Amino acid sequence: MSALVQADRQEFLTLENGEVDLFERTVPRWLVHRAAVSEVLITGVRPHRRDVYRVGAQWARGHSYYGPVAGRWHDPMVLAESIRQAGLLLAHQALGIAQGHQFLTKHTSFEITEEGARLAGAPANVVLEVTLKDIRCRREHVVSFACDVLAHRDGTLIGHGYAASDCVAPAVYRRLRGERAEARPACTLVPAVRPELVGRSKEFDVVLGVPGGGAGSDQGFDVLLGAPGGEAGDDRSAVHLLRVDHTHPVLFDHPVDHVPGMLVMEAARQAALARLGLPQGLLVGCDALFHRYVELDTPCVVSASVPTVDELGRRSLTVEFHQSGSVAGVCTVTILDTAAQLA
Secondary structure, eight states: OOTTOOTTSOOOOOOOSOGGGGGSSOOOGGGGTOSSGGGOOEEEEEEEETTEEEEEEEEOSOOSSSOOBTTTBOOTHHHHHHHHHHHHHHHHHTSOOOTTOEEEEEEEEEEEOTGGGBOOSSOEEEEEEEEEEEEEEETTEEEEEEEEEEEEETTEEEEEEEEEEEEEOHHHHHHHHGGGGGOOOOSSOOOBOOGGGTTOSOGGGOOEEOTTSSSOOOTTHHHHTTSSSOOTTOTTOSEEEEOOOTTOTTTTSSOOSSOOHHHHHHHHHHHHHHHHTOTTOEEEEEEEEESSOOOSSSOOEEEEOOOEEOTTOEEEEEEEEEETTEEEEEEEEEEEOOHHHHO
16 A cells, blocks of 8 residues: 555545455545535445555446436446546545545546447446556645556456546635635526537536527637637537536536536537537547636637547547637547447
């Protein structure tokens, strides 16, 4: 176990009876920064080798937001959320980072195989082999770390991921955020694109708004609206506005002062599906770089690039998030066209 483990942390690394025990119960909510028990995916953890841990994650066959894709696959975004939760769990339990610290994710990514995401007759029990790395300390306190993740299902490698975060004490975070710590979303939501274009059945779950939808303007917005792929106000446009509904019980599981990273990644997925015209496409990869927080109270423009196609027929494109005259984040998204399999 890492020498950075602190003796006074809450003990949870106690499972020693094999992988079956990794799926008996969820871990405490605070360890993965979730308010709702139903949103906790992580079910256990045990040391494997030095700075390497085996973390259990269970993917239900149904989820209120990350539901089945085309009735055949788990939503791969549950792998992204599992990686996020596993990193937080180990930050607290293995690295001794105290409750209340803020985590500023700089880079996160995942890839998953089509077969690895396939639905079966029971929940998917996934073992994440997480390697802690690039641990930096200041005065014996961890200030940043990263983790490499290998995902196994039924003994088969189905995907991998990565996450890198800075860790900030509460007082430091308040100074960094200043007035932004009290920021709240705009009162009026921009009109949503049609749900069926982005793989959704309800407008409530859509995080892309129609350009020119009345949410104000952003520096550079007029230039972005000239991007190929559609006209302003067209659901198939390459450019949209980010739609932030802070009442959403999953995307906003608890109050925050910025747009959550999982919402940004979901917006990138929806932008890719709309750009490609593949609402039932399967997200098999996402690489997200966050240059700064996406703020709640300022219009954010989401622009999708011209896609490329690889030898396996997977479509990849880059989605940028423009806010206040600069790029706040970039996601490279890879989508598999499932139409042939659904025919």
